[in-house]
Amino acid sequence: MATKALAAETRRPGRRESEGAAALxxxxxxxxxxxxxxxxxxxxxLHGRRRAGPGESFWQFRPFVTGEAAARVDWRRSARDDRLYVREREWEAAHxxxxxxDRSASMAFASDLAGASKIERALVLGLALADAFVDGGERVGLLGLTRARASRGIVEHLAQALVADRAxxxxxLPPDAQPARFDEVVLIGDFLTPPERIAASLSGLAAAGxxxxxxxxxxxxxETFPFSGQAVLHGLEGAPSLDIGDAGAWGDRYRARIAAHRDRLAEIVRGQGWTLTVHRTxxxxxxxxxxxxxxVMARGG
Structure with a gap:
């Protein structure tokens, strides 16, 4: 008998899945x-993100271009040569x-086709991006858990905060927070939550710009629901098991519903001017x- 674990819309973590997440x-x-x-x-x-712009740190000298304001000329450097030079400062984004x-119970799921459970992949992606952004000169934090910082030990710092956060x-969905204007927010999860709750959460996060x-x-x-014959679906988050009978016939309806949910999610994200990326494990x-x-690099420019 084929079996499949799916998250129910009512997301109340089951004990087994919560203990599994804690064991991370x-x-x-x-x-x-x-x-x-x-x-x-x-x-x-990411190193290519360093570029000229408003900031305090010296980046490079470059030749003066006709038409620029004379106030931009670095006269001390120009005095050592027969050309005029401009002192450029490195971009220092103020965000x-x-x-x-997402570390809720549905994220613990992993099929035989996956390289990792969803929660493990989400953690690897989040920590990797945090490390790369800090290496590129940015400040990184966890919503509702840590302040943003540019520490070289950012991966260990965030990992410790996540392990300690049993709640x-x-x-x-993310905790209630209002990042500052021009801050970037990266949300990583399966987003199987009802769309209206996702829309409300994103609206709150984007309120300040x-x-x-x-x-x-x-x-x-x-994504594919590759089952046929008799099947039973086991909910990961406290929902009862569901005997669906012919999995092949039921699969068409399932894929249509997943596609509709994904379309609605994309619409919500576009409405806020955010981006959506889908990653399979x-x-x-x-x-x-x-x-x-x-x-993030593109938006930061």
Whole structure:
């Protein structure tokens, strides 16, 4: 008999799944190592974010261009040569990057087709991006848990905060927060929550003008539902099991409902001017990390 675990719309974590999420503390060292490996693949691209702009740190001298204001000339440097030079300062963006990582019970799911459970992949992606952004000169924090900082030990700092946050195991959406204008928000989860709740959460986060990105982590089975014959669905979050009979016939309706939910989510995200990235756990983590890093870099300009 084929079986499948799906998250119900009523998200009340079951004891077994909550205990499994709490046990991530034991696996965190391995996830931190994996996150650093993914981060190393992003380092070269993110270093390209350093560019001329408003700031205090010297970046480079460049030749004066006709038409620029004379006040921009660095006369001391120009006196050493027969050309005029402008002192450029390195871009120092006055905003932070805030992360939220879904650790509710539905994230514990992993099929035989997946490279990792959704929660493990979400943690690797979040920690890898945090490490890469700090390496690129940004400040990173966890919504409702930590302040934004540019510490070289950001991965360990965030990992410790997540392990200590037991309340986060029951949360399927970010905590109430209002990031500052021009801050970036990165939300990582499966977003199986009813759309109206997601819309309300994003509206609150974007109220002050913050910009954001949703990274939807999905198991390949949740996308394709490759079952036939008699099947029983087991809910991960306290819902009863459901005997659906012919899985092949039921699968068409399931895929249509998933597609409708995804379309509605995309509509909500577009309405806030945010971005949506879908990542399947049978794909390399570096693919989603690179896309998110590129999006944040683009928005930061």
């Amino acid at each position: 503390a034991a696996r965190m060292p391995r996830l931190v190592l994996e996150a650093r490996q993914v981060s190393s693949l992003l380092a070269h691209g 932070n990057i805030w992360f939220w990582i 986060g195991l029951d949360r399927d 913050s910009r954001g990105h949703l990274l939807l982590v999905a198991d390949p089975i949740e 049978d794909r390399p983590a570096s693919e989603a990390a690179l896309r998110l890093a590129t999006l």
